[in-house]
Amino acid sequence: MPVPTRFTDELLQRPNTDGLDVVTKLRHFVLITYAVAPERIRPHVHERFELDTFTGSDGKPYVWLSVVPFEDADFHFVNLPLLNFRFGQTNYRTYVIDRETGQAAVWFFGTTLGSWSIAIPRYLWHLPWHSGNIRFDTQYDSKQRRYTHYRMTTSSTWAAADLEIEDTGQAVSDLEGFPDLEAGLVKLTHPLIGAYYRRDGKLGSYHVWHDRLQCTVGQMKNARFDLLNRLGLVTLDEQQTPHSILMQPETEFIIKLPPTTL
Secondary structure (H helix, E strand, O other): OOOOOOOOHHHHOOOOOOOOOEEEEEEEEEEEEEEEOHHHHHHHOOOOEEEOEEEOOOOOEEEEEEEEEEEEEEEEEOOOOOOEEEEEEEEEEEEEEEOOOOOEEEEEEEEEEOOHHHHHHHHHOOOOEEEOEEEEEEEEEOOOOEEEEEEEEEEOOOOOEEEEEEEEEEEOOOOOOOOOHHHHHHHHHOOOEEEEEOOOOOEEEEEEEEOOOOOEEEEEEEEEEHHHHHOOOOOOOHHHOOOEEEEEEEEEEEEEEEEEEO
């Protein structure tokens, strides 16, 4: 199966939902992406998955790695619409290709979650989700269609973080390292399959869906992602100069549950 580079009907068609599927509205969604040497990432990813490398301007291979903070505004199971949760979340992921299926996917190093409801995915499905006190301090100007203030902080023994971004309000017009803008947006914003080491050591996977994002360009003011530094993925100095920052004030996500074991 070829790795997608276009927003096809297959990618954008909203799936049917039932059972344990989750529908949630994400707010303050930000995608911070770094270009990282593959030898830093390879030890943390199962051999079933090939690192989705690209050649940088210096002729060396790199892999995309993204940090994705957002707030789940009304996280709820489809069959239990009145039982909903609100919490902050941050995903740490890199981009891979499944050697067995040929499908593009993201590999999750893990996730921080700011809610007691973390017990469900952590202990029932063994997801690599870790607790954290996540706070968003934001101001959004609907007339300018941009954030006038954006800061996210996380207190966590697993992945403390401090992030401050300036929103330019400008639509994304170019993504360096891709043949064209659409190919870059498909790669960075639209992976629908996630894989990870479960907390019991097995391989797990789940699928998500969301519509095409309409992002503005962010600029880094300050970043501290302790997990990336601790794992030797992106140093604190390197965290100040990401490849790109894409910002979306709100979007709907669907999570197909329960997760599967690979």
